[in-house]
Amino acid sequence: MTSADEAPHVLKLPAVLDLPAASRLHEQVLTLQEKNIAVDASEVSRVGAQCIQVLLSAAESWRRAGRAFSVNQSSETFARTLQLLGVTDESVVPMEII
C-alpha cells in the first residue's frame, strides 16, 4: 500500500484531450491506482469535458483512498478550460500556471 508521502508518479497528459482520449486516459489512470499521481498538463492544447470528468473522478477516488493526486504543471489552455467549466476541485486545479 502506497502512502501519501511516497514520490508521485508523473502522469503526463497528451496535447489533445478530446473524446477518444478520455478512454485512454481512463485506462491509464486505472493502471496507476496504487500510486500517488502528479499530473503534468503542460503540453495540453485542447481539452474536452470528458477528460476533465476522468480527472475529477480520479481526484475524488484518490482522495478517498488516501493517496495524493494533484496537477503540478499546466498549460494556460488547461487552466483556462477548468476555469471556464467552473471546476474548483483543488486536486485538479493546477497548483501553478506555467
Add this chain to the structure above:
Amino acid sequence: MDMNEIKEIFFQECEEQLAELESGLLALNDGDTDIETVNAVFRAVHSIKGGAGAFGLDDLVGFAHVFETTLDCVRSQTLEPTQDVLKVMLRSADVLADLTAAAREGGSVEAERTAVLAKELEALAKGEALPAAPVAAAPAAAAPPPVVASAEPVSEPTDESGFQPVPFSFDDFSDEEGDVSAPVETTGSESYSNKFTVRFKPRSDLYANGNETVLLLRDLAKLGEMRVRCETDGLPAIDKLDPEGAYLAWLIEISTNSAEDEIRSVFEFAEWDCQLEVTAGEPGVEMPETAAVEEPEDAPMAVVPFDLSLLDDEPAAAEAAAPAETDIAQVTAASGEPADAGQPAPELPAATAAIAANAEKQKAAAVAAVPAAPQTIRVDLDRVDRLINLVGELVINQAMLAQSVVENETGGASAINLGLDELQQLTREIQDSVMAIRAQPVKPVFQRMSRIVREIADMTGKTVRLVTEGENTEVDKTVIDKLAEPLTHMIRNAVDHGLETPEKREAIGKSREGVLRLSAKHRSGRIVIEIADDGAGINRERVRQKAIDNGLITAEQNLPDEEIDNLIFHPGFSTAEKLSDISGRGVGMDVVKRSIQSLGGRINITSTPGKGSIFTMSLPLTLAVLDGMVVTVAGQTLVVPLTAIVETLQPEKQDIHSFGSNQRLIAIRDTFCPLVDVGHILRFRPHYADPVEGVALLVESEGGGQRALMVDAIQGQRQVVIKSLEANYTSVPGIAAATILGDGRVALILDVDSVVAASRGQSMRGEMSLAAAG
C-alpha cells in the same frame, strides 16, 4: 464553436433548401397539386429565413419574408398557383439563391431586381387576397418594404411543425464580416440588463454527436459575464466510470444584454442531447467567482466535423453513411445512458423534472416534424478524400504483395494464394464502398441549369422548355463540381445559337417553344450527359468557311460532316459574327472541351440541319481508379483504359495494308481500320514497328470511328489507381495520367482519344501539344 463553421453549415443547408424550393416550384409548374409540395416549398423558404435571421442577414430575411408570405397565400389557397404566379416565384427563387450566395461569398445582388420582385410578390399576396382571407395573408399588407432591414418585429407565419425562427445576433463575433449594429458589452455587470440561470446537463449523446461542453460554455461566455458551477454529485468512482459517459452538470449564472432565446440558441445544435433549463434571475445558490470569458482562440477545440442532420435526405449519402451511424449507435449504447448519475441539485427538483419533460417534448416535436427522413451525416470532404487516398494505397500495396507472392512462387493453391484472392476481393469491395460515398446524383447541377435556361430565354426573348432525364444518375463529386461550368456554357450556347426565335420557328412549322433536353445515363462505366436542342443545327457551310478563314483547314480539304461539326471545339474558333452577351463571353467551345478533357472526359457533337444538335459528354464515374490493360510499348509499360478497348487481336501479315507514304490499315473481318503505332506516335521509337510482331488493340474513340492501336505485348489486366500527372509532374501529350504498378514502377496511362486524334493529322497534333502547353 467556430462561428464560421456554423454559418457554413447554414449555407450548406440553404443549398439543399433552395434545391428543394426549385424542384417543388417546378413540380407545381408541371401541374402538381399536392399540398405537401406546397408545404415543402413553404418550409424551404421559411427555414432559410429562420437561419438568415440568426445570422443577421437582413436582405435575405427581408426577401424571404415577402416570398414566404406569398407562398403562405398559396398554402392557404387564397392564391392559385397559376403559371404566371409560378413564373414570379421561380424568379424569386433565383433571387433568393443570389441573395444567399451574396451572403456567403460577399458581393451584392442587384437591389432593383430584388425590389421589383418583392413588389410583384406583395402584389400577388395582396391582389388575390379575398376580404375574408385567413390571418396568415395579413402580414403581407402590413409588411415593411422587404429589402430594407427593419428593426420592428415582423409577424411570422409558422409552419405546421411549430418552428419559429430564432433571431439571434452574432454581431459580437469579431471574425464576422458585416457591421456591428449592436455592440454587446462584455464587462461591468452593471451594464447588463438581464440575468439568467442556466442549468445544463449533457447526455453522453452530446459528446458522441461531436458537441462539446467546453465549446458551448465558451460561446455562452461571449454573450456576457458568467459564473459557472460544475456539479460533480453524480460522478462515480474512477473504477465505475464510463469515460465516454456524461456525469457532470453545470449551473451557470449569466449577466447579459441578450434575451432568453439567444441564450438558448447557443445550445441549438445540442438541445436534443442535453437537459437544458434557462430561467430569469439568479440561481439562488452560491456561485464561484467570475469565470474566464476569454479562451485562447488559437487552440480551438475539436471542430465539429459532422452533425447528424435530420433534414438531410440524400439517399446516396445515407447509404454510404450507414456504417458510421452504426458505430455511433454502438458507442452510445456502450457508454450507456447515465440516467441516475446526474442527480438534480436538491434545491430545484421540480424544475429538473420540467427540464426532462421539456426535453422529451422537444424530441417528440423533432420526430414529428421530420417523419421518415433517412439519417445522414455530413462529413468533411477532406476526410473522404483521405480515405480514398488510403484505399488507393491499399490497392497498390495489395498488388505489390500479390506480385511478390508470384515472384517467390509459393506454388499452386496454397493458403497464401487463397488469402490473397480474398484480400483482393475485399480491397475491391472497400474501394467500391468508398467511391460510393463520393457518388452523388447530378440532380443539383441539372436544377441549376433550369435557372440558366430561364435567364437566357428571358434575355433572348425565346421560349424554351428544359426537359431533364436521369437526374438521379450518380457520379463522383469531383466530376459534379466541375461539370457545372462547361454545362452552363453549353446550355447558353444551345439557347442562344442553337434554338431559333419563336417567330422563325413558327415560320418553318415548328412549335414556338424550343425544347432543350438534358439527360444523364450510365454507359459502360462512364456517365454520358447529352444536351439536345431542336433548333437549327450547325450551319456547316459557315463553320467550314470560318475554319478556312482562320487557317484551320485549307479550302481544298474535304472533311466529313462529323469533322466539320467538331471544328467548333478548335481553340479560337467562334462562328458568332458578333459576340453576344450570353454565350460570347470570350470563352469558346474549346475551353469547354478542355475542361471536359481535364476530367478525363470526351465531348462530341452530332447535328442534323433543321432538326437540332446533340452534344454528348462522356465522363469517367470516378477520377480515382481505372480498369486498365497493361501493355508493353518500346520497352515501356503503359496502361490502356479498358473502357476504350473493343477487342484485341494478333495481326496476320496478309491483313496489313499500306497506303500513302506511311499509313497502314488492318483488315478486321470485312472492314479496314487505320493502324496507329503507339510507340511511334508517342515518340518512344523513331521508326514504325512491325505489326505482325505486336498486338493490336481495337479502340473506339469518342469522335466515332475505330482505330487499331499497335502495342508490343499485353502484360495483363488490372485495376490501377490514377495519380495525376499534372499535379505531380506536368501534362504530357497523349498521356492521361500515371499509376504505380505492383512492382513499384510508374506506368503511364494512355489517353486513347488524344492518341487517336494525333493519328488523324497535323492540325490535331498541334492542338494536342497546345493542350499540353496550357
